Amino acid sequence: AGSGKFFVGGNWKCNGTKESIGKLISDLNSAMLESDVDVVVAPPFIYIDQVKSSLTDRIEVSAQNCWIGKGGAFTGEISGEQLKDIGCKWVILGHSERRHIIGEDDEFIGKKAAYALGQGLGVIACIGELLQQREEGKTFDVCYKQLKAFADAVPSWDDVVIAYEPVWAIGTGKVATPQQAQEVHVAVRDWLSKNVSAEVASKTRIIYGGSVNGSNCADLAKQEDIDGFLVGGASLKGPEFATIVNSVT
Numbered sequence: 001a002g003s004g005k006f007f008v009g010g011n012w013k014c015n016g017t018k019e020s021i022g023k024l025i026s027d028l029n030s031a032m033l034e035s036d037v038d039v040v041v042a043p044p045f046i047y048i049d050q051v052k053s054s055l056t057d058r059i060e061v062s063a064q065n066c067w068i069g070k071g072g073a074f075t076g077e078i079s080g081e082q083l084k085d086i087g088c089k090w091v092i093l094g095h096s097e098r099r100h101i102i103g104e105d106d107e108f109i110g111k112k113a114a115y116a117l118g119q120g121l122g123v124i125a126c127i128g129e130l131l132q133q134r135e136e137g138k139t140f141d142v143c144y145k146q147l148k149a150f151a152d153a154v155p156s157w158d159d160v161v162i163a164y165e166p167v168w169a170i171g172t173g174k175v176a177t178p179q180q181a182q183e184v185h186v187a188v189r190d191w192l193s194k195n196v197s198a199e200v201a202s203k204t205r206i207i208y209g210g211s212v213n214g215s216n217c218a219d220l221a222k223q224e225d226i227d228g229f230l231v232g233g234a235s236l237k238g239p240e241f242a243t244i245v246n247s248v249t
């Protein structure tokens with residue numbers, strides 16, 4: 001881990017019922033969590049209220065997405081103002097499932113980030129390459145292009161955490177090696193330094209996501225430029241998620 005405060009987010013995706021989420025909340029409430037770690041969970045929208053009312057304040061709540069602007073006649077969408085209203089602190093934007101399954105593009109995601117920051121939400125800004133892009137040697141170019149879209153849109157990086165999530169590692173059980181992750185995190189930091197500022201490069205947390213679990217987190221956390229994790233599958237199990245939170249070194 002680097003010098004910034006370690007950050008671990010749990011992305012519950014489109015999973016859970018009132019009952020299973022109740023159990024997860026009670027497991028998280030009784031877990032021992034290292035004090036020097038920002039811990040965030042991202043439930044599906046409809047369960048955020050349940051989570052806010054029964055989860056310990058020690059853990060902050062994120063949404064998994066939001067609308068690009070002010071609410072209004074946008075059927076099925078949820079606005080940044082509404083997320084603030086129910087007590088969300090964060091929103092995940094640019095997740096690969098939204099990019100590649102739903103079809104969100106860089107510009108759309110950048111606009112969402114700018115609007116969410118303007119509402120006082122923190123943004124977990126996701127980037128990452130597809131397997132084919134990695135095999136073609138395009139990993140850095142893809143990440144830089146996605147980063148640039150965020151950089152062009154956001155007024156400030158103060159409330160942004162970057163999540164590097166190689167798409168081939170998400171939900172596949174194929175975690176990036178610590179070296180593979182570290183290499184991209186360094187490249188991301190370099191890009192920030194050259195294209196935003198040295199200060200933003202050193203202050204912005206860059207977290208890794210993609211098949212992180214209780215067994216592989218410790219080796220990843222040792223890498224100098226890995227400032228935390230975004231966790232999907234393993235965040236649905238309270239004790240395992242706590243192990244990942246506590247892997248801070």
Ligand code: PEP
Pocket residue numbers: 011165169170171172173209210211212230231232233234
């Ligand atoms: C994610 O969806 O952000 C993720 C990293 O998923 P998983 O941990 O299941 O690979």
